[in-house]
Amino acid sequence: MDYKKTLNLPQTRFSMKAGLPQKEPLWLEKWKKSDLYKNILHEREKNGADSYTLHDGPPYANGNIHMGHALNKVLKDIVVKYQTMKGLKAKYIPGWDCHGLPIEHQVMQKLRKKKQTKTPLEVRALCREYAQNFVTKQTEEFKRLGIWACWDTPYLTMDYSYEANIIRLFGDLVERGYVGRGVKPVHWCAQCETALAEAEIEYDTHVSSSVYVRLKCSEGWAEKIGSNLSGGASLIIWTTTPWTLPSNMAVAVHPKLDYVLVEAGGETFFVAKDLLLKVISVVLAKDIDDISESDYKVLSEIKGSQLEGIRYEPLFDEYKKDKDEASSDTKDFSVILADFVTAEDGTGCVHIAPGHGEEDFHVAQSYGLGLRMFVDGRGKYMNGAPDFLVGKFIFKSNEPIIEYLETNEFLLKKEEISHSYPHCWRCHKVTFLRATEQWFINVDHNNLRERVLEIMDDVKWVPEWGFTRLSEMVKNRPHWCISRQRAWGVPIPVFYCRSCSHTVLDVSLIREVAEKIDNKGCDVWYSDTVNELCSLSKCEKCGEENFDKETDILDVWFDSGASHYALLKKSIDLNFPAQLYLEGSDQHRGWFQSSFLLSVAGSDVKPFEEVLTHGFVVDGQGHKMSKSVGNVVSPQKLIQAYGADLVRLFVASSDYADDIKISDDIMRQKVDAYRKIRNTCRFLLGNTFDFCPEKDEVAYKELTSIDRWALSKLQILIERSTYYYENHLFHKFYQEIYHFCTTEMSSFYFDILKDRLYTATPKSIERLSSQTVMKEILITLTRLMAPIFVFTSEDIWENMPDSWKPKSFVHEESWPIKNDQFIDASLEKEWEKIHEVRDQALKIIEKLRADKVIGSSLEALLTLHLPESFFDLFSEYSDNLAMIFIVSEVKIVKDTELKIVATKINGSKCVRCWIYSPSVGENLEHIELCDKCSTVMGELL
Ligand SMILES: [Zn+2]
Ligand SMILES: [Zn+2]
Ligand SMILES: [Zn+2]
Incomplete structure (x- = not known):
């Protein structure tokens, strides 16, 4: 007789081979057909469930998605699916950041020569089309990753209603007094021809020419320090930006530092005492160790404060006249005092160019110095600069300037230095500071900075260092320059009187404009006349009736930072503050910060209860991925090769607190882990095919010891998994479930069970006891994994006998809850010994x-x-x-x-x-x- 036929061998259609790349699209179809996510939301609504709001930080609508997007959206999706299973109404509305320079740039590049002939409205229409195209593309790519969202109703920062809400929030800020206009040095990109926010600057190494320059003191310097010395003396300055020398307006010293007047090599000069030898080595062109006491003579020792008011001769002849004609109380071209001067670098005498430096600008203002800013938006010297420089690009002017200094005996030394220097985050070109008229949000008005810091303390930060990082940034940040000199964005709703240049910044007019934009979008700003836009009719200053519209647009960080206002506050389905913001760690500088500032400035509250930050995906060696290096791993390729569930496993199993490495080797390890977990489920399915709960279920008390042990272990798994999901520790969950599947189940529990399962009478109590527990394990395990293996879990679910499950999709199921009665610590100890x-x-x-x-x-x-x-x-x-x-x-x-x-x-x-x-x-x-x-x-x- 063929006894093999009398064995209860496993039966299941759930295959060993996953075939995810082919199978996953079928599941997407099934979800779509039954409108699964919307139905669940609807059911939660019906049951009066609480809302859970994970507010999506809008990715930029440019290009296909990369691993960074995949990482971010998968993490969010795990949270959304988990909260949904917990019974909450987790409505997740995806967003896109649609305005801004990069898109305008792309459009302009495509236009090439035709760009000169395009009106702002035509450019804007092309930009809108461009952005919409990528919103559609990225939507499909995100869907393929199994991500749930209200894809049909995303929020786009270029939606008319969203644009109107940006304007309304701007109006609120105007009303509360945060918005102002002023001349200030702001980061500027000559390539992009626009001001840049702090968040748009990245630091990179740059080689600069550094020069030591001699400034001749004007007559009367000796009296200033109470000395009777006669003859000349000079101030020696050091700078790494020789191109700013035409903007030099003063020399700053620290009031409390010690300075000396020294004679060396026929030169008499002032220098900070601590830097004496270093500067002497420059003057004598001698190695610092070779300098002996006979090489120099200290003539006088003074405090920095005593140097104040010493005047010097401008470097460029063009300015001499100005100096001579200036009244005696002007402080231009004189020594001033500043606390930021140190004796760490240079000479202790600091070149001040108010038009090209933040600190320079402030100290110059306090002294009432002039502002010589002769650089235009393209980075070229304008009229007013020394003749030999007019029309030259600043970063190509160091050479002629150094030549000039040399000819006129101002130059002491030049050298090349390599240092960290600001670059434009978009075009990666070197940026510079340029004083221009801009719109600002005053971060100190109404103690905004302090209040932000205080309210930030009331947010949960994951990981905790996020708090320190952001609070340091907020403490040190300058006022927020919100104006950009571009076309693709939300206009700053301000008018200027044509006759008297009076600036009309009026809240009620701004709100009128917002209503117009709500209906027709921001294009109305460009297409409509002032009269059509609002009720502004007469200038309150001069009574004239003609106005110009502001041509600057808002910083895109204002757009996205307004999302709490445009979305959370306006939607009844969403919470404000949101429960969670979840983005990459670059958003401390960007979205987290702009959202927080705008939320506190606009309505005195935080925009989120909790914020989670993750690192970046890097290559196997830990290097940043870049097209030019050729080490880019794309999610599209991974999905094609392994399936989206493997991308999701990669994300979930990595500790996102740091950067996450990816390589073929790493993916192979993940595939291996996936197979083990899959086989665990397959074993459970295969050995419970004939189990009918109604007839076959064995009561807890009658379960065999090992089955009770497994049931107890399962409760611990539920408890830990819940904790890990609750605290977003997905990699810990992964470790837990991997251990459970491989060590506790496959190589122990199942191993022991096999004989009983295969050889016992099908309906013997031992077999039914094991099947009772195996069914429980399978149902629980599948639900625990569902937020991560979104497709595989559906596949398992589908292959379970129908009588087991009330819902047809696992994602409709509720989150497992541990049963304390099944926990048996002493039994676990016994089995530990065994x-x-x-x-x-x-x-x-x-x-x-x-x-x-x-x-x-x-x-x-x-x-x-x-x-x-x-x-x-x-x-x-x-x-x-x-x-x-x-x-x-x-x-x-x-x-x-x-x-x-x-x-x-x-x-x-x-x-x-x-x-x-x-x-x-x-x-x-x-x-x-x-x-x-x-x-x-x-x-x-
Ligand atoms: Zn740029
Ligand atoms: Zn006027
Ligand atoms: Zn036998």
């Missing part, structure tokens, strides 16, 4: 196999010498020991210490269960079977 002995025994058996004494472990007879403490426990399990150790027989003996002996067993092999037993041959009806199998056969026939 597990320990088993591990040792398996090694001994393995050795026997390696030595070819036995073939399979079932050919072994195990004798366990057990100390008292183990003996009682093992006696209790004596009936099951052979099954536990996967041998044919286990004998136990009391001994002083643990000793395990394995030998080859005598007896014959049962052809049905393969166990060696002396009983084989005893039953004449089943001569080839052991007594156990004979009994089973008796029951079956």
